[in-house]
Amino acid sequence: MLFYVARRLLTAFITILVVVILAGVLIHVVPGDPITAMLAQSGSADADDIARLTAQYGLDQPVWKQALLYAGNALQGDLGTTIRGGEPVAELLLDRLPNTIALAVAGLGTALVLGIPMGFIAAVNRGRAADFAVMLIAILGVSIPGFWMGLTFIQVFSLHLGWFPVAGTSARNIVLPALTLGVVHSALVARMTRSALVDILNEDYIRTARARGLREHQVLLVHAMRPAMISVVTVVGLVFAHLLGGQVITENVFSWNGIGRLAIQAMLQRDYPLVQGFIVIFATSIVLVTTALDLLYGLLDPRVRRR
Amino acid sequence: MTDTTTNHRPRRLPAALRQWNIAVGALILGIVVLAAILAPWIAPYDPFKMASGPRLTGPSAAHWFGTDELGRDLFSRVLLGARLSLGIGFAAVAVGLLFGVTFGMIIAFCPERVKALLLRIVDVVYSFPDTLLALALVAFMGPGVENATIAIAISLIPFYARVTYGLAAVERAKPYVEAAQIAQAAPARIMRIQVLPNILQSLIVIGSIGFSSAILSAAGLSFLGLGVQPPSPEWGSILASGRNYISRAPWILIFPGLAICLTVLSFNLIGDGIRDLTDPKSRRRRS
Numbered sequence: 001m002l003f004y005v006a007r008r009l010l011t012a013f014i015t016i017l018v019v020v021i022l023a024g025v026l027i028h029v030v031p032g033d034p035i036t037a038m039l040a041q042s043g044s045a046d047a048d049d050i051a052r053l054t055a056q057y058g059l060d061q062p063v064w065k066q067a068l069l070y071a072g073n074a075l076q077g078d079l080g081t082t083i084r085g086g087e088p089v090a091e092l093l094l095d096r097l098p099n100t101i102a103l104a105v106a107g108l109g110t111a112l113v114l115g116i117p118m119g120f121i122a123a124v125n126r127g128r129a130a131d132f133a134v135m136l137i138a139i140l141g142v143s144i145p146g147f148w149m150g151l152t153f154i155q156v157f158s159l160h161l162g163w164f165p166v167a168g169t170s171a172r173n174i175v176l177p178a179l180t181l182g183v184v185h186s187a188l189v190a191r192m193t194r195s196a197l198v199d200i201l202n203e204d205y206i207r208t209a210r211a212r213g214l215r216e217h218q219v220l221l222v223h224a225m226r227p228a229m230i231s232v233v234t235v236v237g238l239v240f241a242h243l244l245g246g247q248v249i250t251e252n253v254f255s256w257n258g259i260g261r262l263a264i265q266a267m268l269q270r271d272y273p274l275v276q277g278f279i280v281i282f283a284t285s286i287v288l289v290t291t292a293l294d295l296l297y298g299l300l301d302p303r304v305r306r307r
Numbered sequence: 308m309t310d311t312t313t314n315h316r317p318r319r320l321p322a323a324l325r326q327w328n329i330a331v332g333a334l335i336l337g338i339v340v341l342a343a344i345l346a347p348w349i350a351p352y353d354p355f356k357m358a359s360g361p362r363l364t365g366p367s368a369a370h371w372f373g374t375d376e377l378g379r380d381l382f383s384r385v386l387l388g389a390r391l392s393l394g395i396g397f398a399a400v401a402v403g404l405l406f407g408v409t410f411g412m413i414i415a416f417c418p419e420r421v422k423a424l425l426l427r428i429v430d431v432v433y434s435f436p437d438t439l440l441a442l443a444l445v446a447f448m449g450p451g452v453e454n455a456t457i458a459i460a461i462s463l464i465p466f467y468a469r470v471t472y473g474l475a476a477v478e479r480a481k482p483y484v485e486a487a488q489i490a491q492a493a494p495a496r497i498m499r500i501q502v503l504p505n506i507l508q509s510l511i512v513i514g515s516i517g518f519s520s521a522i523l524s525a526a527g528l529s530f531l532g533l534g535v536q537p538p539s540p541e542w543g544s545i546l547a548s549g550r551n552y553i554s555r556a557p558w559i560l561i562f563p564g565l566a567i568c569l570t571v572l573s574f575n576l577i578g579d580g581i582r583d584l585t586d587p588k589s590r591r592r593r594s
Binding site for chain 1: 428431434435436437438439442443444445446447448449519523526527530531532533543546550553554557560564567568571572575576579
């Protein structure tokens with residue numbers, strides 16, 4: 001087990017390192033000179049400024065050196081400063097991290113609370129109308145763009161019914177964005193729960209349990225649901241990563257004061273250091289969550305450790 | 308051997324159409340594609356012309372989907388938007404598939420150590436959600452149709468490469484590939500002539516999954532102002548420019564959104580249907 005944990009942590013570290021280096025190199029995707037492009041946004045640009053900033057961001061160095069420089073600084077918690085205002089990127093992002101985490105957790109929770117029962121109902125009624133209805137809802141769910149669902153929720157629940165404020169960042173405001181993320185991703189959870197449960201319900205030990213005269217709800221909830229949940233845990237990481245992707249857009253729709261909203265502002269203003277920092281923070285969160293879930297899975301299922 | 312294939316072929320098509328999801332998906336997609344092709348001829352108004360009618364009027368006989376904040380005809384704009392959305396989706400999937408399949412194949416035929424390293428890199432990029440990857444790339448390349456398409460294409464590559472690798476690795480272990488290797492066929496030739504035809508069917512399924520995610524990403528990017536720029540009537544950008552008027556004119560929200568949903572739904576239905584047909588597990592379940 002110890003070896004397994006050590007190996008997973010090492011892989012996670014290497015993955016984060018690769019992402020940080022990639023983020024450092026990404027500035028070279030900018031067509032032309034990135035410094036000129038950035039300064040063009042803020043108006044004034046003379047030769048001195050360009051030379052000073054080029055040196056400050058290390059852009060006069062070879063690419064590999066820049067990437068290592070960026071990675072070295074990033075690992076020490078220094079993600080550079082923003083073009084506008086010259087504030088430290090890491091601080092700006094970390095300030096908003098709690099809001100983003102709160103929304104992600106609320107969204108994931110909603111997705112699980114909606115998705116698991118849906119998948120359960122579908123699997124238990126396999127081939128019947130209920131199964132068909134749930135799967136239809138699920139496929140509709142993955143087909144709806146999150147931002148459109150968000151706008152529709154605002155239209156119905158905020159503007160029409162007046163139940164929730166349109167935008168902002170407070171406990172009351174979290175309901176609609178969390179619901180948006182939850183509904184979209186519950187479809188994924190429902191499909192995964194259903195397929196895991198359908199496989200398990202075909203197992204011999206379920207027939208044995210029924211033959212032993214156990215009550216049906218006991219068979220379903222205890223004997224079938226428990227192992228099914230283990231397979232669901234493994235895909236929660238996937239759902240979470242996907243959810244973080246959708247969250248960037250959702251935060252913008254609801255003006256939720258998180259990292260995603262800051263990132264889009266930075267992208268529109270071409271504040272490249274801030275965008276790089278955003279990539280580093282988001283990728284790190286995804287790697288940390290998937291690693292934690294992998295470790296949990298290893299704990300639940302000893303076979304995984306030996307792989 | 309030849310007998311079974313000839314027996315099977317004529318049965319394939321009706322089976323595919325009997326699959327309800329493929330039938331419904333194909334029907335919706337057919338309508339959208341037709342609308343995209345015929346848009347310039349069937350659009351009742353010039354989609355760019357302001358004040359084709361009064362501003363922000365609801366659906367009526369003259370303006371089926373109503374008008375937007377500049378008095379442009381929404382029906383004409385949504386029709387023309389089909390061209391942009393499908394065009395971006397198609398281009399992105401084509402480029403993504405080309406590179407993804409090539410990379411996946413090459414990885415599958417690499418020596419063990421190189422393979423492990425390359426897979427690791429693909430996995431790292433793949434763990435990043437595709438919408439985010441596209442967003443990050445566009446942020447650096449700059450907004451616009453071409454850049455958005457390229458970014459979405461690149462964001463699809465890891466997914467296609469990963470799946471192709473999985474499929475090709477299975478094929479590689481089979482005797483017919485080994486036979487070809489013993490016959491000293493060049494790896495590139497084995498990939499193209501032996502392996503590719505055998506995984507083509509599965510590639511069609513993942514192709515359609517990529518399509519739906521490409522269209523969603525394109526709409527999302529345009530909505531955020533990083534993809535198609537106004538006044539071009541991409542569905543996401545129509546939603547972006549109309550979002551401040553949704554309380555007065557909900558139709559600006561409803562119709563472009565429905566267009567996105569139905570198009571994405573059609574690809575998802577077709578993908579699901581083909582999977583049902585080809586996945587032996589679900590075939591067993593149906594019988």
